[in-house]
Structures are given as C-alpha cells and as structure tokens.
Amino acid sequence: MAQADIALIGLAVMGQNLVLNMNDHGFVVCAFNRTVSKVDSFLANEAKGTQVVGAHSLQEMVSKLKKPRRVMMLVKAGQAVDDFINQLIPLLEPGDIIIDGGNSEYRDSTRRCKDLKARGILFVGSGVSGGEDGARYGPSLMPGGDPAAWPHIKPIFQSIAAQVEGEPCCDWVGEEGAGHFVKMVHNGIEYGDMQLICEAYHLMKDVLCMEQDEMAKAFEDWNKTELDSFLIEITADILKFRDTDSKHLLPKIRDTAGQKGTGKWTAISALEFGIPVTLIGEAVFARCLSSLKEERIVHPSTNSCHSSRRRTPSELRTH
Known part of the structure; x- marks a missing residue:
C-alpha cells in the first residue's frame, strides 16, 4: 500500500x-x-x-x-x-x-x-x-x-x-544543472575561506611563534567581528582541542589535505567563463601540493620559533 x-x-x-x-x-x-x-x-x-x-x-x-x-x-x-x-x-x-x-x-x-x-x-x-x-x-x-x-x-x-x-x-x-552549479560555487568559496584560515594559521605558528591557545583566542576574537562565521568558530575550537594525553591534537595531524572535486570544478568553470577567482584556484593548488608532500618543508627563516627571539607584529611589518 x-x-x-x-x-x-x-x-x-x-x-x-x-x-x-x-x-x-x-x-x-x-x-x-x-x-x-x-x-x-x-x-x-x-x-x-x-x-x-x-x-x-x-x-x-x-x-x-x-x-x-x-x-x-x-x-x-x-x-x-x-x-x-x-x-x-x-x-x-x-x-x-x-x-x-x-x-x-x-x-x-x-x-x-x-x-x-x-x-x-x-x-x-x-x-x-x-x-x-x-x-x-x-x-x-x-x-x-x-x-x-x-x-x-x-x-x-x-x-x-x-x-x-x-x-x-x-x-x-x-x-x-543550476542546483549543482550553485553548490559547486558554494564549495569553491569555502575552499578559498579555508585557504585563508590555513595561511593565517601558518603566519601565527611559524612567523609569530604563537602557542595553540593564543591562536585559538585570536580566532575567537575574530569571530566577534565581521569575520563571524562557522569556519572561524570551529577553527578556534580545533586549535584548543586536546587529545586523550592532554596535548593539543592539531600538531599531531599530518599536514595534507584531499579534495572531492567541487573546488577544482569551480576553478575550471571560472577559466571557461573568464571569471577571475584566483583565491579558489590557489586553494585548489595548495591542496594538490599538500597531498604530494610527505613532509612539510619550511624555509629556515620562518622556522625558527624555538631558536630565536619571537618577533612582534610591528617588527614584522618593517621587513
């Protein structure tokens, strides 16, 4: 029936x-x-x-x-x-x-x-x-x-x-195909957002030499401004999250990221339609690079958190 x-x-x-x-x-x-x-x-x-x-x-x-x-x-x-x-x-x-x-x-x-x-x-x-x-x-x-x-x-x-x-x-x-086109672009924009968050994390960790909880506090503060968003909110939570041994979990996770295709399709469509979406393109390329690398290679000048004096943001702006 x-x-x-x-x-x-x-x-x-x-x-x-x-x-x-x-x-x-x-x-x-x-x-x-x-x-x-x-x-x-x-x-x-x-x-x-x-x-x-x-x-x-x-x-x-x-x-x-x-x-x-x-x-x-x-x-x-x-x-x-x-x-x-x-x-x-x-x-x-x-x-x-x-x-x-x-x-x-x-x-x-x-x-x-x-x-x-x-x-x-x-x-x-x-x-x-x-x-x-x-x-x-x-x-x-x-x-x-x-x-x-x-x-x-x-x-x-x-x-x-x-x-x-x-x-x-x-x-x-x-x-x-309009519904899936909109979802594709939606996901492509999210690729760009995540790439910006990753680059902010890189600068905080490897240039400013900030600790995990410091970075989490920065993201929490950003989430009270015009940057208020789900991704910024969960980034703060991820940075604070501790493993069963009470140590921060994020540094233990391998520095690689995969993809399912929507970001790549967005970049391809942008090329076909002549629409510049450079951030999304770079975000896709960054994922391609991360999946190829077994180990993250950082230039010595930006990997000196434990061997040199921590530089302040104002000092960084002078270089």
Missing part, C-alpha cells in the same frame, strides 16, 4: 540524518540502501519509534510511494547515480521525480535532466549543505532541474531546511 511521501536511497550518516529530519517534520520516508542489511539496522536503531518504513528492493520501495513518486538519492557522485537512475526508470511513470542530493558535477545533472525529461520523468539536482548536523537539524538546500518538479518537493524541502528569521534556506535556483 502506498504510504510514503518520499523515498531516500543511501543510508550513510548524511542519508540517515536527512530521513530523520523529514520524519520530524511529519513526512513518511521509505529508506533503501544497496546493502539492504543496513536498512534493517537503521530501522532497528536510529529510526526506531519513527514513521520511517524500509524497503529491501527498488521495486518494493517504489510500490510504497504516493504519486507522483519522489525518490531522492544520496550516493557517491558519478557512475553510482547513473546506475540507480537506470534501475529506477523502468519502475517509474511519467510525472515521477528523481532527486540527486549528492555533489554531482553540474554538467552531469544537465545531461540527466534532459535524458529523463525525454522519458517524462522529472529530475532535480540539489545541493545539500551543512554536513551531518545540517542534514539532521536543517540543511541549506539548492534545488534545480525540471521546474515542474518544484511544486511537488517544495513542501518537504522548505520544511526540513534551516530557517533564518522565519525564511527557509531553500528556494528553486534554476533549470537543468
């Missing part, structure tokens, strides 16, 4: 939290995962006592959905998205909706939107921002794709989204 308002495929932490968020707002969700044992585990533990229903096959999942059927995927970008779409197509009818909530490349979303439209199926590519906590208690959502889908997903998306002064952090951003 059709009972679920929406289905969600992919029960990693983000998917689980989004399901629970939807449940909290009165929507019945049908949960499915490729490894079906995870469905049973989720229903018996995290989703125990909720309205969430499970499915052990895509056929069963589709049979439990109200029409028009709404199916959201939170799976790894790339081939996995196409594989699920290809499996869903024979099970769906014209007017049904497929939503990709992963970090897909926006051109892939444009292609999928066009291909599915030719079959009468409505496609939405939506950015989902806010991480695991955001998914659970209120993400920022950036849906785009076939505009005919928006009235059918708007009540769910705007209910579960974060709210600022009563306004949901979710609205329709445009057709085809």
Whole structure:
C-alpha cells in the first residue's frame, strides 16, 4: 500500500540524518540502501519509534510511494547515480521525480535532466549543505532541474531546511544543472575561506611563534567581528582541542589535505567563463601540493620559533 511521501536511497550518516529530519517534520520516508542489511539496522536503531518504513528492493520501495513518486538519492557522485537512475526508470511513470542530493558535477545533472525529461520523468539536482548536523537539524538546500518538479518537493524541502528569521534556506535556483552549479560555487568559496584560515594559521605558528591557545583566542576574537562565521568558530575550537594525553591534537595531524572535486570544478568553470577567482584556484593548488608532500618543508627563516627571539607584529611589518 502506498504510504510514503518520499523515498531516500543511501543510508550513510548524511542519508540517515536527512530521513530523520523529514520524519520530524511529519513526512513518511521509505529508506533503501544497496546493502539492504543496513536498512534493517537503521530501522532497528536510529529510526526506531519513527514513521520511517524500509524497503529491501527498488521495486518494493517504489510500490510504497504516493504519486507522483519522489525518490531522492544520496550516493557517491558519478557512475553510482547513473546506475540507480537506470534501475529506477523502468519502475517509474511519467510525472515521477528523481532527486540527486549528492555533489554531482553540474554538467552531469544537465545531461540527466534532459535524458529523463525525454522519458517524462522529472529530475532535480540539489545541493545539500551543512554536513551531518545540517542534514539532521536543517540543511541549506539548492534545488534545480525540471521546474515542474518544484511544486511537488517544495513542501518537504522548505520544511526540513534551516530557517533564518522565519525564511527557509531553500528556494528553486534554476533549470537543468543550476542546483549543482550553485553548490559547486558554494564549495569553491569555502575552499578559498579555508585557504585563508590555513595561511593565517601558518603566519601565527611559524612567523609569530604563537602557542595553540593564543591562536585559538585570536580566532575567537575574530569571530566577534565581521569575520563571524562557522569556519572561524570551529577553527578556534580545533586549535584548543586536546587529545586523550592532554596535548593539543592539531600538531599531531599530518599536514595534507584531499579534495572531492567541487573546488577544482569551480576553478575550471571560472577559466571557461573568464571569471577571475584566483583565491579558489590557489586553494585548489595548495591542496594538490599538500597531498604530494610527505613532509612539510619550511624555509629556515620562518622556522625558527624555538631558536630565536619571537618577533612582534610591528617588527614584522618593517621587513
């Protein structure tokens, strides 16, 4: 019997939290995962006592959905998205909706939107921002794709989204790949923000020779100014955080950083459109360099915290 308002495929932490968020707002969700044992585990533990229903096959999942059927995927970008779409197509009818909530490349979303439209199926590519906590208690959502889908997903998306002064952090951003394009640029900007924070940390640590708690205090002070932001706030917390041996954890972490692609895609798009985003480009290159280095190499003149007198900011400005 059709009972679920929406289905969600992919029960990693983000998917689980989004399901629970939807449940909290009165929507019945049908949960499915490729490894079906995870469905049973989720229903018996995290989703125990909720309205969430499970499915052990895509056929069963589709049979439990109200029409028009709404199916959201939170799976790894790339081939996995196409594989699920290809499996869903024979099970769906014209007017049904497929939503990709992963970090897909926006051109892939444009292609999928066009291909599915030719079959009468409505496609939405939506950015989902806010991480695991955001998914659970209120993400920022950036849906785009076939505009005919928006009235059918708007009540769910705007209910579960974060709210600022009563306004949901979710609205329709445009057709085809627009949702994932906005998410790509959003992530690219975050690359730049994180690079600036890393460079500030480098100057504090290796030039000003500040201690961990001193640096944390500086970031806390910055967070009370126009720099107030989530990234500045958590940087202060990270700098203060101590390991089980009571020593600061951050210096123990290897100086390398990976990437999933959104920053790189932003830089490539900027080159294609002739838009200068030099900070984002440099942030991507810095990650490339960090992943290549086994050890961080610091020029002797900036690595003398323990062997020379600490210089003040005013002295540094004279050099």
